[in-house]
Amino acid sequence: MATPTRLLSRRTVAILQAMLSCADEADALEIAKSARRRPARTYPVLARLEGMSWVDSHWDTSHPGAPRRRLYRLTGYGRETAQHALEARVRIGAPGLAGALRGIR
Amino acid sequence: MTRWIIAAVLLPVALAEFGEVSPWLARRIIIQAVRLLPSPRMRTRYAEEWATDLDRVPGKVTKLAYAITLLATTAPALGRQALRAERQAPGMRAAYRRAVASLDPQDLSPESLLPVVDIVGSTLGFNTSVLNLADACGNYVCVAIHGSAEVRRDLEGVTRTEQDIKKMFARTDPWGELRFINGVPPGVAFTVHIPETSGPLDDPAAWRPEYYLGVPLE
Numbered sequence: 001m002a003t004p005t006r007l008l009s010r011r012t013v014a015i016l017q018a019m020l021s022c023a024d025e026a027d028a029l030e031i032a033k034s035a036r037r038r039p040a041r042t043y044p045v046l047a048r049l050e051g052m053s054w055v056d057s058h059w060d061t062s063h064p065g066a067p068r069r070r071l072y073r074l075t076g077y078g079r080e081t082a083q084h085a086l087e088a089r090v091r092i093g094a095p096g097l098a099g100a101l102r103g104i105r
Numbered sequence: 106m107t108r109w110i111i112a113a114v115l116l117p118v119a120l121a122e123f124g125e126v127s128p129w130l131a132r133r134i135i136i137q138a139v140r141l142l143p144s145p146r147m148r149t150r151y152a153e154e155w156a157t158d159l160d161r162v163p164g165k166v167t168k169l170a171y172a173i174t175l176l177a178t179t180a181p182a183l184g185r186q187a188l189r190a191e192r193q194a195p196g197m198r199a200a201y202r203r204a205v206a207s208l209d210p211q212d213l214s215p216e217s218l219l220p221v222v223d224i225v226g227s228t229l230g231f232n233t234s235v236l237n238l239a240d241a242c243g244n245y246v247c248v249a250i251h252g253s254a255e256v257r258r259d260l261e262g263v264t265r266t267e268q269d270i271k272k273m274f275a276r277t278d279p280w281g282e283l284r285f286i287n288g289v290p291p292g293v294a295f296t297v298h299i300p301e302t303s304g305p306l307d308d309p310a311a312w313r314p315e316y317y318l319g320v321p322l323e
Contacts, residue, residue, distance in 0.1 A: 027158065028154070028158060029158050029161055029162070038174060039158065039162065039171060040171055040174035040175045040178065040179045041174065041178065041179065043151070043154075043175075043179050043183065044179060044182040044183050044186060047183055047186060048186060051186070051190060053231070053232040067153075067156065067157040067160065068153060068157060069154075069157055069158075070150070070153075070154040070157075075232065075300070076253050076255055076300065076301065077232050077233075077252065077253045077256075080253050080254065
């Protein structure tokens with residue numbers, strides 16, 4: 001399976017792992033907490049993953065009257081690609097996803 | 106002595122005041138952070154998202170630290186990412202043209218066509234891209250696919266008649282070299298893969314799951 005050969009940081013790896021393990025969708029604060037990263041540093045990673053179509057997002061409108069949260073979730077393509085990449089990373093012992101992505105091409 | 110007394114009285118007052126002012130200051134800082142974003146669309150989105158998330162960050166001083174990080178690192182990083190994507194767009198189009206130009210008309214095997222759909226998919230940022238080839242009977246067979254296993258299962262080897270292809274392209278809007286297709290029209294037998302979405306699309310300008318782009322290659 002072809003995957004984008006972008007350099008993905010450890011922060012991105014942590015966020016992907018958190019998204020793979022958490023519920024269907026979550027907001028940036030929940031993802032940051034799960035990934036043990038600072039919330040404000042999570043937004044650029046999520047934006048980049050969204051640009052790569054690994055993640056999509058939408059406003060949570062299930063609580064009318066309350067401030068809307070932006071919810072993120074892995075797309076089918078993103079989940080599949082992230083799982084492949086993380087498995088390959090464990091297999092080849094690379095420090096980041098960059099090595100993993102090279103390994104599965 | 107007087108100095109110690111002043112410090113003992115003023116310092117707690119100053120700290121308490123700082124704690125009270127922090128949430129207000131955090132909101133002001135977020136307004137400044139949003140102004141650093143390059144497009145109105147980003148500014149609208151993150152103004153609301155960060156304001157909502159700020160309310161959920163616990164602690165008064167923590168709110169301030171969150172807002173300062175948004176201003177100092179997050180907003181500039183998002184801005185740089187957006188500008189980089191904008192700069193890369195012409196390069197991506199050129200990469201696509203090079204991939205199409207490098208095709209050998211004598212060897213249109215799925216293996217030789219795969220780089221084209223991969224470039225469209227991974228470089229241009231589409232989840233799914235497919236390439237259909239006309240066979241000897243004039244039918245179009247889906248021969249190369251970039252996308253998930255689910256997409257490949259749905260579309261691999263799918264055949265469409267020339268008539269249906271013409272009906273599809275008869276109602277498209279030109280987007281430069283591309284054609285914008287607003288879903289499959291009624292009465293046209295055209296197998297497509299419509300990705301699932303996580304919720305209602307509240308932005309009328311959003312790309313919808315049934316939309317796609319086509320490009321006739323001669």
